[in-house]
Amino acid sequence: MTLLNPTRPTPLEAPVDRSVLRCLWHHRAGRAGALLGLALLAFATIGLAWTPHPPDLPDYANALKPPSLTHPFGTDATGRDIFSRIMDGAHRSIGAALAVLGAIFGIGLVVGTLAGLAGGLLDAVLMRLADIAMNLPGLVLAFAVLGLLGPGFVNLLIALIAADWAWYARLARSMALDARGRPHVIAARLAGIPRRRIVMGHVLPGVAAQVGIVASLALGSTIGAISGFSFLGLGVQPPHAEWGALLAESRLYVPIAPWLLLGPATLIFLSVLAANLVGNALRDLAAPEAR
Amino acid sequence: MGYGTERVTGRPAFLRGGGRLPAAAFRIAQAVLTAFAASVLVWALMPLAPGDPAERVLLARGVQDPTATEIEAARIALGLDRSLVTQFVSWLGDLLRGDLGQSFTSRLPVWQEIMERLPATFLLLSLALVVSTVVSLILALVAVAYRDRWPDRIVRLYTQIGAALPTFVFALLALTFLVVGLGMGRVLSEPTFKAALIPAFIIGLDRGASWTQLLRAGLLEAMASGYAEVARARGATERRILLRHALPNAILPFLTAIGVSVGALIGGAPLIEAIFSWPGLGAYVLEALAARNYPAIQGFVLIAALSYVTAALVVDLIALILDPRLRERLP
Numbered sequence: 001m002t003l004l005n006p007t008r009p010t011p012l013e014a015p016v017d018r019s020v021l022r023c024l025w026h027h028r029a030g031r032a033g034a035l036l037g038l039a040l041l042a043f044a045t046i047g048l049a050w051t052p053h054p055p056d057l058p059d060y061a062n063a064l065k066p067p068s069l070t071h072p073f074g075t076d077a078t079g080r081d082i083f084s085r086i087m088d089g090a091h092r093s094i095g096a097a098l099a100v101l102g103a104i105f106g107i108g109l110v111v112g113t114l115a116g117l118a119g120g121l122l123d124a125v126l127m128r129l130a131d132i133a134m135n136l137p138g139l140v141l142a143f144a145v146l147g148l149l150g151p152g153f154v155n156l157l158i159a160l161i162a163a164d165w166a167w168y169a170r171l172a173r174s175m176a177l178d179a180r181g182r183p184h185v186i187a188a189r190l191a192g193i194p195r196r197r198i199v200m201g202h203v204l205p206g207v208a209a210q211v212g213i214v215a216s217l218a219l220g221s222t223i224g225a226i227s228g229f230s231f232l233g234l235g236v237q238p239p240h241a242e243w244g245a246l247l248a249e250s251r252l253y254v255p256i257a258p259w260l261l262l263g264p265a266t267l268i269f270l271s272v273l274a275a276n277l278v279g280n281a282l283r284d285l286a287a288p289e290a291r
Numbered sequence: 292m293g294y295g296t297e298r299v300t301g302r303p304a305f306l307r308g309g310g311r312l313p314a315a316a317f318r319i320a321q322a323v324l325t326a327f328a329a330s331v332l333v334w335a336l337m338p339l340a341p342g343d344p345a346e347r348v349l350l351a352r353g354v355q356d357p358t359a360t361e362i363e364a365a366r367i368a369l370g371l372d373r374s375l376v377t378q379f380v381s382w383l384g385d386l387l388r389g390d391l392g393q394s395f396t397s398r399l400p401v402w403q404e405i406m407e408r409l410p411a412t413f414l415l416l417s418l419a420l421v422v423s424t425v426v427s428l429i430l431a432l433v434a435v436a437y438r439d440r441w442p443d444r445i446v447r448l449y450t451q452i453g454a455a456l457p458t459f460v461f462a463l464l465a466l467t468f469l470v471v472g473l474g475m476g477r478v479l480s481e482p483t484f485k486a487a488l489i490p491a492f493i494i495g496l497d498r499g500a501s502w503t504q505l506l507r508a509g510l511l512e513a514m515a516s517g518y519a520e521v522a523r524a525r526g527a528t529e530r531r532i533l534l535r536h537a538l539p540n541a542i543l544p545f546l547t548a549i550g551v552s553v554g555a556l557i558g559g560a561p562l563i564e565a566i567f568s569w570p571g572l573g574a575y576v577l578e579a580l581a582a583r584n585y586p587a588i589q590g591f592v593l594i595a596a597l598s599y600v601t602a603a604l605v606v607d608l609i610a611l612i613l614d615p616r617l618r619e620r621l622p
Binding site for chain 2: 131132133135136137138139140141142143144146147148149150151220221223224225227228231232234247251254255258261265268269270272273276
């Protein structure tokens with residue numbers, strides 16, 4: 001949670017608007033991250049419809065083959081092509097991380113803005129809830145929720161959302177409170193614009209931009225967390241492929257086929273790298289002086 | 292709101308004005324409150340768990356298909372017929388006496404089981420903490436001293452790679468290809484200091500990457516600040532500015548980050564211990580999760596929360612000692 005370091009506030013009027021993509025493009029590391037991310041997204045999307053070999057079909061004649069042209073990352077103990085399984089699992093690893101962050105972003109934004117602008121009892125109740133959730137390290141809270149609900153892919157996503165929403169709600173709340181006193185919001189109020197339009201048109205966009213930047217910085221660790229929990233068998237259940245689960249399967253055969261680890265590990269590395277590059281670039285763009 | 296105005300109020304002497312002691316007392320009280328809130332959450336796991344708690348305990352004790360009367364009797368015996376508040380108070384009382392309940396699987400007190408496992412986890416994680424602190428301190432100082440030259444480039448590459456490799460992936464690769472591949476040590480071992488060294492070094496090296504990034508940024512900011520400029524104008528060497536002026540100023544946010552990372556370390560313990568076959572608390576909670584052993588899960592979450600709160604408290608107290616400005620910021 002070092003991302004929410006209060007010693008380095010980011011200004012609310014960040015240059016996050018329609019030109020954000022262009023800014024990202026002109027940021028060298030950001031462009032590299034964006035391209036890598038797009039490539040991975042394309043990889044995951046293609047994997048939904050097509051893989052070079054059937055990902056779940058055993059082929060015992062070709063078990064534990066080292067990397068070759070037909071099997072770039074080798075084959076597992078039942079002869080399934082690791083590359084195909086990585087491709088098939090991509091949407092679970094990447095898609096799940098994006099879904100978790102999207103949900104956290106949405107919940108944090110709505111709860112935080114609502115609490116900040118409504119004030120009073122609603123604010124107090126929501127923020128005490130957030131305080132309780134923030135008393136535990138995120139991963140520990142995720143373990144607690146998984147203990148309650150039991151292992152499973154959907155339960156893992158719920159656990160990760162429960163683990164982190166409070167930080168975003170807190171951030172959104174302080175941003176919303178801050179926005180209330182901003183000149184453009186005061187001007188809009190003086191101009192007689194209805195309250196709902198001020199909130200939707202003048203407060204929310206700024207808050208969303210800030211919370212979005214922090215969320216993008218957490219994408220990498222979310223990808224890591226999902227594959228980590230799946231590695232432990234608490235997330236994606238067999239026979240479904242997922243990168244962390246693939247690492248766990250490969251691990252059993254490490255003494256005879258250590259190359260099995262390389263494929264899933266590379267893909268996890270590349271996705272976290274892409275997420276980090278984009279997130280850091282967005283942070284730089286929002287607060288150039290902090291660089 | 293400055294502390295000067297508060298001197299006239301009728302607060303007890305030790306709470307008046309700024310100072311180490313009142314600020315520390317306030318922070319400790321805050322930590323106690325946080326620990327209490329965490330214990331509420333831990334307790335709530337039991338009533339929140341799906342199914343009838345009394346039936347669950349019976350099933351865990353090996354009673355097949357308990358009848359309604361059996362469940363009712365267990366409910367009264369376990370005190371589950373009382374109000375939730377009463378249940379919580381008696382649970383908290385037990386907790387303060389060191390009673391976390393009975394493990395569903397082994398029937399042993401959870402507290403005893405946790406105390407058997409805790410030293411191994413503590414040893415591994417604290418060693419990892421030391422390694423990553425030392426690694427990040429040295430690398431960040433080197434990077435800033437040789438800014439934009441090759442040492443800085445190497446450190447930056449290391450931080451990028453380290454931040455992009457989740458600890459468990461790095462640990463798995465390092466274990467497979469370095470430790471086992473090069474015959475540097477055995478994987479499965481007793482939780483001794485010597486056995487902890489290699490795992491701790493691997494974890495510390497990965498964790499150190501993001502800390503290095505943080506400390507390097509803080510040092511660079513300090514090196515560009517007004518006081519560094521003044522020191523430069525007075526003829527101080529860059530090395531002196533870095534070590535005497537920039538480092539003390541950049542170390543506080545770094546300390547806070549370490550405190551927060553303790554939480555991440557504990558949360559990552561199950562994963563790390565699974566990879567290194569380390570017989571600690573993380574391995575314990577994984578068994579508990581598989582068996583739906585709620586008291587054991589509660590025990591782990593509680594220990595994790597307490598360690599997290601304690602680490603944050605210690606870091607803040609150190610900051611209070613180091614930074615006089617913080618002592619005056621009593622709310």
